[in-house]
Amino acid sequence: MGRSGELDPGWEVAELIGAEHVATLPAAEPWLVDRFAEHGADRPVAAARIVAVLGGRGGAGASILAGGLAVTAARTRLRTLLVDADPLGGGLDLVLGWEQLDGLRWPSLTDADGRVDAPALVRALPRRGDLVVLSWDRGDLLALPAPAMAATLDAARRGRDFVAVDLPRQLDDAAVIALQAADRAYLVVPAELRAIAAASRVAATAALHCADLSVIVRGPAPGRLRADEVARALGLPLAGTLRPEPAIVRGLERGEAPAATGRGPLAALCQRIVAELTGAPTAGAA
Ligand SMILES: Nc1ncnc2c1ncn2[C@@H]1O[C@H](COP(=O)(O)OP(=O)(O)OP(=O)(O)O)[C@@H](O)[C@H]1O
Ligand SMILES: [Mg+2]
Numbered sequence: 001m002g003r004s005g006e007l008d009p010g011w012e013v014a015e016l017i018g019a020e021h022v023a024t025l026p027a028a029e030p031w032l033v034d035r036f037a038e039h040g041a042d043r044p045v046a047a048a049r050i051v052a053v054l055g056g057r058g059g060a061g062a063s064i065l066a067g068g069l070a071v072t073a074a075r076t077r078l079r080t081l082l083v084d085a086d087p088l089g090g091g092l093d094l095v096l097g098w099e100q101l102d103g104l105r106w107p108s109l110t111d112a113d114g115r116v117d118a119p120a121l122v123r124a125l126p127r128r129g130d131l132v133v134l135s136w137d138r139g140d141l142l143a144l145p146a147p148a149m150a151a152t153l154d155a156a157r158r159g160r161d162f163v164a165v166d167l168p169r170q171l172d173d174a175a176v177i178a179l180q181a182a183d184r185a186y187l188v189v190p191a192e193l194r195a196i197a198a199a200s201r202v203a204a205t206a207a208l209h210c211a212d213l214s215v216i217v218r219g220p221a222p223g224r225l226r227a228d229e230v231a232r233a234l235g236l237p238l239a240g241t242l243r244p245e246p247a248i249v250r251g252l253e254r255g256e257a258p259a260a261t262g263r264g265p266l267a268a269l270c271q272r273i274v275a276e277l278t279g280a281p282t283a284g285a286a
Pocket of ligand 1: 062248
């Protein structure tokens with residue numbers, strides 16, 4: 001683009017830089033205004049990427065993966081929300097070591113109708129840096145109203161960059177809403193025969209609600225089952241593998257969040273997934 005009299009853009013220069021158009025101002029002003037209008041009019045409002053994580057059987061490692069994804073996204077400076085959608089999971093704030101942190105939990109966020117005050121949501125949640133978490137308190141509310149999940153994800157879609165949802169294996173209405181909202185869902189399956197049998201049930205239901213469902217296989221494999229065999233048995237694409245990582249378990253006991261150091265197999269897998277979904281450059285080892 002040039003201004004007549006001041007700069008002759010010259011076709012050679014345009015060709016050199018691979019320009020599609022040469023617009024000379026002020027003559028080309030109306031054309032330029034039209035182009036801006038075209039781009040501004042129906043551009044979608046920036047929307048968070050949403051991932052859902054489920055376990056193929058109890059203790060598969062789903063909550064740790066969900067926590068790791070959220071921690072990794074926040075380390076990449078993405079405004080992140082981690083949602084605990086498993087009423088019987090014991091509280092994801094515990095997985096992060098955040099149980100003492102002030103802020104709202106599900107029970108105080110849902111009124112009788114299950115409505116959520118969306119704008120206040122993110123401000124009210126426990127937070128550290130770019131990560132906020134919506135989890136359970138230690139009281140007795142053991143069901144999640146579906147409208148509360150819908151309103152939460154709606155608010156998050158507009159106010160966050162990345163959302164990870166930890167789902168129960170027995171899908172309730174709130175979990176179905178989260179799966180339907182998710183861009184991608186991961187089923188974590190230990191590399192064991194019985195886990196595959198259990199996971200096939202979970203996969204069959206989850207696949208009804210999310211078209212992009214894939215498997216993450218967690219070792220060890222006592223019967224030497226390979227990750228691709230596990231995925232093939234479930235009829236789903238293989239999204240990744242996780243080696244056993246004793247440091248994660250030790251860290252959990254000390255209140256350290258999974259993938260917080262940016263090192264190890266879990267952190268590496270989470271970095272790849274976050275980068276694939278958001279295009280954000282990954283923040284590696286600290
Ligand atoms: N990557 C890992 N390396 C080593 N141990 C792991 C890993 N991921 C999970 N674990 C172990 O498995 C346990 C269960 O993990 P997690 O709570 O994430 O599973 P889950 O699928 O969410 O289980 P639940 O059925 O209770 O929801 C952890 O407490 C930890 O001991
Ligand atoms: Mg769990």
